[in-house]
Amino acid sequence: xxxxxxGAVLVxxxxxxxxxxxVLRILAERRVPAVRADPGxxxxxxxxxxxxxxxxxxxxxxRTESRELxxxxxxxxxxxxxxxxxxxPGLGGQxxxxxxxxxxxxxxxxxxxxxxAHYVNHPWRVRDGxxxxxxxxxxxxxxxxxxxxxxxxxxxxxxAFCVDxxxxxxxxxxxxxxxxxxxxxxQQVWVREVxxxxxxxxxxxxxxxxxxxxxxxxxxxxxxxxxxxxxxRIDGPELDWRRRQDxxxxxxxxxxxxxxxxxxxxxxAFGLVFGAFDFAVTPDGAWWFLECNPNxxxxxxxxxxxxxxxxxxxxxLERGPCA
Numbered sequence: 365x366x367x368x369x370x371g372a373v374l375v376x377x378x379x380x381x382x383x384x385x386x387v388l389r390i391l392a393e394r395r396v397p398a399v400r401a402d403p404g405x406x407x408x409x410x411x412x413x414x415x416x417x418x419x420x421x422x423x424x425x426x427r428t429e430s431r432e433l434x435x436x437x438x439x440x441x442x443x444x445x446x447x448x449x450x451x452x453p454g455l456g457g458q459x460x461x462x463x464x465x466x467x468x469x470x471x472x473x474x475x476x477x478x479x480x481a482h483y484v485n486h487p488w489r490v491r492d493g494x495x496x497x498x499x500x501x502x503x504x505x506x507x508x509x510x511x512x513x514x515x516x517x518x519x520x521x522x523x524a525f526c527v528d529x530x531x532x533x534x535x536x537x538x539x540x541x542x543x544x545x546x547x548x549x550x551q552q553v554w555v556r557e558v559x560x561x562x563x564x565x566x567x568x569x570x571x572x573x574x575x576x577x578x579x580x581x582x583x584x585x586x587x588x589x590x591x592x593x594x595x596x597r598i599d600g601p602e603l604d605w606r607r608r609q610d611x612x613x614x615x616x617x618x619x620x621x622x623x624x625x626x627x628x629x630x631x632x633a634f635g636l637v638f639g640a641f642d643f644a645v646t647p648d649g650a651w652w653f654l655e656c657n658p659n660x661x662x663x664x665x666x667x668x669x670x671x672x673x674x675x676x677x678x679x680x681l682e683r684g685p686c687a
Contacts, residue, residue, distance in 0.1 A: 371437035372397040373681045374426075376475065377444035378405075383663040384444050386670065390678040398681075399433045401426065403471050404447035415474045422479055439684030440482040441475070442677070443490060445659065482637075482684045484677065485658055489635040493658035496538045496573060498634075506629035507622065508653035511644075512576040519567040525574055526560040532577040533558050534603065555604040577603075578652045580644035584617060587662050588627050588639045589676035590687065594662075595619045596669050597645075614665055623651050630656065637680060637687075 373391060375398055377384045384400070391398045406428055407413060415424035415435065424435030449471065451463030476487050483489070492498065496515070503510050514525040515538065526533040536555040557577060583598040583605050598605050600612040619627075623643075631639055640660025643651045662673050680687045 371439040371684070372399050372433060373440045373442065373684075374398075374433065374438045374475075374478075374481075375400045375442045375444060376403065376446045377442075378402050378447050381445050383661055384442070386663050386674045387442070387677050387681070390674055391681065394678070394682060396678075396682050399426070399428070399431050401428055402446050403475065404449045404467065407467070407471065408452045413471055413474060424474065424478075435474075435478050436480075438478045438481045440484065440681040440687075441478060441486075442484050442681055443487045443659070480685055482680070482687050484637045484680050486635065490658045493634040493636055493639070493656065494539075496655065499656055502630055502633050503626075503653045503656075506633065507626040508630070509650055510653050511578055513573065514575075515571050515573045517568050517571055519563055519565050522567050522572060522574055523560045523563045526558055526563065529576045531579050533560075533574050534577050536573050536575060538571060538573050554607050557603065578644040579646060580652075581647045582645055584641075584643040584645055584651065585660075585662070585665075586619060586623075586627065586641040586643065587660070587673050588631055588636075588641065589673060590637055590680055591628070592672075592676045593619050593624055593627060594669065594673050594676070596665055609664070614669060616669060620649075620651060626653075634658065638677070 373396060375384055375388060377400065379402060388398055388400065401411070403411070403413065403426075409429075411426070411428045413424070413426050415422065422436070426433040426435060449464050449467035451460040451467065455463055472487065476483075485493075500510060500513055512525075512529065514521060516522050516525075534555050535558045537553045540553070558574060583600070584595055585598060586593060586595040588594075595617045597615045597617040598612055599614075600608060602608050602611075605612060627639070627641060630641075631637075636658050638658065640657040640662060642654040642656070644654055645651050663670050665673075
């Protein structure tokens with residue numbers, strides 16, 4: 365049955381995703397059938413995927429080592445963090461690139477078009493919502509307070525922008541690309557303050573994002589699941605709170621009506637069921653939009669914050685197309 369509310373929940377993620385574990389436990393307690401799969405890996409380890417299109421409509425089967433899933437009986441898909449498609453292990457050169465592309469467009473295309481399924485979030489909506497320029501433009505249109513921002517490849521424009529910011533400027537990467545130093549060690553590019561004199565002609569190598577520094581009193585991570593909003597105040601010593609999570613404190617916080625309205629508009633614009641919003645809050649109580657991760661993490665919070673989020677996601681997945 366297409367869109368069968370009593371079908372299974374398909375969770376697409378890697379085996380190390382502890383956030384998915386939290387929701388899967390809740391679904392198990394509710395006796396909601398769920399299939400967890402990491403197609404970028406499992407299809408090279410004995411799993412198989414088939415989708416048929418013809419006079420009888422669309423039919424498909426996903427077979428894993430332990431389960432067989434009728435793709436027409438998937439009520440919901442939770443697109444979490446599956447392994448990127450890279451082709452079969454041991455395949456190299458152009459063959460690997462060809463196989464990886466066929467997986468991305470073929471497997472990815474099948475799993476993004478399951479008839480009647482409810483997506484949290486749809487992978488194409490995740491992709492659209494990850495572009496920082498689109499985030500900033502949509503945030504402005506939705507009614508958020510957005511810091512003055514420039515994205516540029518012109519060193520002169522970057523310096524002039526930073527000079528003009530009364531409270532200083534910060535640099536942040538447009539995308540958190542994997543980066544390793546000369547020794548092979550993984551490096552994280554944090555948000556940090558920028559002195560205009562630091563800006564060199566290297567800005568011309570690729571687009572750089574500079575933003576007015578918000579004189580914040582604290583940060584807020586707001587997790588939106590459907591119409592439910594879960595906001596946590598974050599207090600810590602760093603400009604980028606992610607840098608020293610061992611020194612953070614958290615507390616639930618109420619969401620101003622204007623922010624809640626803007627969140628609803630923003631999610632509707634991108635077609636998001638889930639969004640992890642970050643705000644800097646100034647001493648006068650103004651919430652400044654920093655970004656929205658359409659597939660953000662939330663399970664590191666204390667249980668009083670994590671548990672309601674997990675149940676709200678489980679509600680979405682259990683209700684399926686009716687959500």
